[in-house]
Amino acid sequence: MSHFTLLSRVSALAVMTVLTSCAALPRSGPNEGAIVSEATAHIGKGAQKVGIDYVLVDLDKSIMSYLERYEPASFEAGFGGGRGGAPDITIGRGDILQLSVFEAQAGGLFIPADAGARPGNYVTLPQQEVDRKGNIAVPYAGDVHVEGLTADVVRRQIEERLANRAIEPQVVVTVVESRSNLVSVIGDVNAPKKVEISQNGERVLDAIADAGGISTPSLETYITLLRGGREATVLYDTLVKTPKENIYLAPDDVLSVNRERRTYMVFGAASATGRINFDDANLTLGQALGEAGGLSDTQADPAQVFVYREESRDQLQRMGVDMTKFAGSDIPVIYRANLRDPSAYFAISKFAMRDRDIIYISNAKTYELTKFLDIINNVSTTNGGVPSDVLNARNAIRGF
Numbered sequence: 001m002s003h004f005t006l007l008s009r010v011s012a013l014a015v016m017t018v019l020t021s022c023a024a025l026p027r028s029g030p031n032e033g034a035i036v037s038e039a040t041a042h043i044g045k046g047a048q049k050v051g052i053d054y055v056l057v058d059l060d061k062s063i064m065s066y067l068e069r070y071e072p073a074s075f076e077a078g079f080g081g082g083r084g085g086a087p088d089i090t091i092g093r094g095d096i097l098q099l100s101v102f103e104a105q106a107g108g109l110f111i112p113a114d115a116g117a118r119p120g121n122y123v124t125l126p127q128q129e130v131d132r133k134g135n136i137a138v139p140y141a142g143d144v145h146v147e148g149l150t151a152d153v154v155r156r157q158i159e160e161r162l163a164n165r166a167i168e169p170q171v172v173v174t175v176v177e178s179r180s181n182l183v184s185v186i187g188d189v190n191a192p193k194k195v196e197i198s199q200n201g202e203r204v205l206d207a208i209a210d211a212g213g214i215s216t217p218s219l220e221t222y223i224t225l226l227r228g229g230r231e232a233t234v235l236y237d238t239l240v241k242t243p244k245e246n247i248y249l250a251p252d253d254v255l256s257v258n259r260e261r262r263t264y265m266v267f268g269a270a271s272a273t274g275r276i277n278f279d280d281a282n283l284t285l286g287q288a289l290g291e292a293g294g295l296s297d298t299q300a301d302p303a304q305v306f307v308y309r310e311e312s313r314d315q316l317q318r319m320g321v322d323m324t325k326f327a328g329s330d331i332p333v334i335y336r337a338n339l340r341d342p343s344a345y346f347a348i349s350k351f352a353m354r355d356r357d358i359i360y361i362s363n364a365k366t367y368e369l370t371k372f373l374d375i376i377n378n379v380s381t382t383n384g385g386v387p388s389d390v391l392n393a394r395n396a397i398r399g400f
Contacts, residue, residue, distance in 0.1 A: 052332055053325065053326060053332070054331070054332035054333060054334055055311075055316060055321055055326075055331060055332070055333045055334070056333075056334050056336060057319070057321075057333060057334070057335050057336070058335075058336050058338070059335055059336065059337045059338075059344065059347045059348070059351065060347070061347075063319060064347055064350055064351070066315060066318060066319055067335075067350070067351050067352060074232060074234065074245065075204065075225055075232055075234055075239075075245045075246075075247045076244045076245050076247055077232075078225075078230065078232040079225065079227060079230070079232065079247055079250075080247065085201075086199075086200055086201025086248050087201060087248055087250065088150050089150070089178075089181050089197055089198070089199050089201070089251075090147075090148050090149055090150055090181075091130060091146045091147060091148070091149055091150070091151065091154065091175065091180070092130065092134075092147055092148070092178075092179070092180025092181065092251065093130050093131070093132060093134055093147055093179075093180060094129060094130060094179035094180055095129070095130045095175055095177065095178050095179055095180050095181075096127050096128070096129055096130075096175070096176040096177040096179070097127065097128060097129075097130065097136055097146070097173060097174065097175060097176065098124065098125070098126075098127045098128075098173075098174045098176050099124070099125045099136075099138065099158070099171060099172070099173055099174075100122050100123070100124045100125070100171070100172040100174070101122060101123055101125065101158075101162070101166065101169055101170075101171055102121060102122040102169065102170040102171070102172070103121050103122070103166050103167040103168065103169055103170075104121070104167045104168035105121060105167055106121055107167070108121075108166050108167035108169075109140060109162065109165050109166035109167070109169075110122075110123045110139075110166060110169075111123065111167075125138070125139070127176055130146055130147060130180075133145075133147075134146060134147025134148070135147075138158055138161070138162075140161075140162060140165055140166075141158055141161035141162055142161070144157060144158060144161070151173040151174070151175060152173075154173050155171045155172070155173045158171045158173070159171050178196050178197070180251060181196060181197040181251045182194045182195065182196055182197070182251065182252070183195045183196075183197060183202065183207050183249045183251070183252075183253045183254070183255060184253070184254045184255065185207050185208060185210070185211035185255045185257070186254065186255070186256055186257070187255075187256045187257035187258050188214060188215050188216045188221060188257045188258055188259050189208060189211040189212055189213065189214055189215060189257050190211070190212030190213055190214075190215050191211050191212035192211060193210070193211050195207045195210045195211065197249060197250075197251060201248045201249075202248065202249050203246045203247060203248055203249065204223065204225065204239060204245075204246050204247060204249060204255065205239065205240070205246050206249075207249055207255055208223070208255065208257065214236060214257055216257075216259035217259070218236045218237050218240070219235075219237055219262070219278065219279075219280075219281055220259050220260060220261055220262055220278075221235070221236040221257060221258070221259050221260075222234070222235055222236065222257075222258050222259075222260055223235075223236055223239055223255060223256070223257055224255070224256040224257075224258065225253060225254070225255060226253065226254040226256065227250060227252075227253050227254075235281060236257075237281040238281065241281075260355070261277065262277065262278040262355045263275045263276060263277055263278065263355065263356065264276055264278070264283075264288055264353055264354075264355070264356065264357040264358065264359060265356075265357070265358045265359065266288075266292040266358075266359045266360075266361075267358065267359070267360045267361075268300070268359075268360045268361035268362060268363065269295060269296045269299040269300035269301070269361040269362065269363050269364075269367070270289070270292040270293060270294070270295060270296060270300070270359070270361050271292060271293025271294055271295070271296055272292045272293040273292070276288070276291050276292060278353070278355070279291065282352065283352070283353040284348065284349055284350060284351055284352060284353060285307060285337065285348040285349075285351040285352075285353055285359075286345065286348040286349040286351070287349075287353075288353050288357075288359060289305075289348070289359070292359070295339070295361055296361075298367070299363055299364065299367050300361050300362070300363065300364060301361075301362045301363060301364040301365070301367075302338070302339035302340045303338045303339065303340045304336065304338075304361070304362035305336065305337040305338075305339055305348075305359070305360075305361050305362075306334050306335065306336050306337075306359070306360045306361070306362070307334070307335040307337075307351070307353075307357055307358070307359055307360075308332070308333075308334055308357065308358040308359075308360065309332075309333055309335075309354055309356075309357050309358070310330040310331065310332055310333065311330070311331055311332075311333040312329065312330060312331075313326070313328070313329050313330070313331055316331055316333070335351070337351075
């Protein structure tokens with residue numbers, strides 16, 4: 001039979017089916033036409049485009065340098081303090097201080113001449129709290145402003161004030177209790193608490209450890225640092241593996257530890273579709289496709305593998321995309337990988353997946369025709385030759 005005769009029979013059968021059999025076909029509920037026609041009100045464009053503008057980016061060598069590593073936020077970049085020594089810890093309101101004053105010999109301002117047996121020529125003053133004005137009271141030195149100063153600076157100030165009255169005075173300033181240099185650690189930790197910052201400094205992981213460590217899987221745990229109206233969020237695994245992100249904390253910082261399930265969606269011609277959990281902190285597109293069982297051999301078009309996500313405006317500008325047609329800071333983007341190209345497999349092994357990415361694998365054109373022929377083959381007809389012709393055509397297409 002000629003191809004023209006086959007197509008004629010198929011077309012005639014399709015038309016007959018549409019005209020005479022639609023109402024009799026089984027279905028689980030009302031069809032799209034009934035739903036639309038019975039609606040009291042309708043908002044939307046119907047079968048037209050949704051209306052969301054997006055950028056289509058084909059994965060190639062020039063693009064991969066922007067996508068190999070994804071760092072959505074950074075403690076080190078946002079706050080600094082990842083390297084070098086610990087920041088100076090200053091005295092604040094509410095702190096409890098204790099002063100010890102030494103003199104070179106007895107008979108001075110603080111040590112009487114008939115002191116008798118003493119462990120040394122010094123006197124320890126009662127502990128006192130830094131008042132609301134940031135001051136402490138020192139005998140013979142008056143009120144001394146200590147707020148915002150280090151213990152060493154306060155020591156020198158008091159020694160200078162006593163120099164003309166005491167005998168070669170030396171002062172030791174001890175912070176007995178720091179109430180102003182605290183960091184709050186909250187969320188999914190075993191013992192939420194306020195952590196005091198020591199003179200040696202406390203890093204993010206130090207504070208989390210002091211709060212008993214995280215109580216959730218590290219791969220799904222995010223650490224958010226809030227400081228002075230700014231914030232940044234880093235995955236716990238990234239924090240552990242990247243020393244520069246383990247920055248020093250500052251007074252009044254808040255560390256919020258939260259578990260968030262990291263997933264991506266797979267649709268279309270994959271061996272397995274649905275929502276899939278990340279099993280690696282640095283999951284790549286190649287690994288994600290592997291988790292989904294790869295592309296369907298009988299259904300997928302390897303040249304049309306898409307990843308849907310929102311990309312920052314700055315990132316797209318660095319890629320050279322003309323952003324004059326787009327508004328906002330986050331732009332919808334579809335990345336396309338052509339897996340018919342052998343070198344594309346190197347690209348997808350470096351393409352970093354992100355939380356809530358969507359992978360869509362398009363059907364091959366021949367598969368769409370095969371589905372149509374399957375429908376025709378299953379429709380009863382009085383023309384006995386058509387089903388066998390359709391079956392032969394379908395099998396031939398599947399053989400491509």
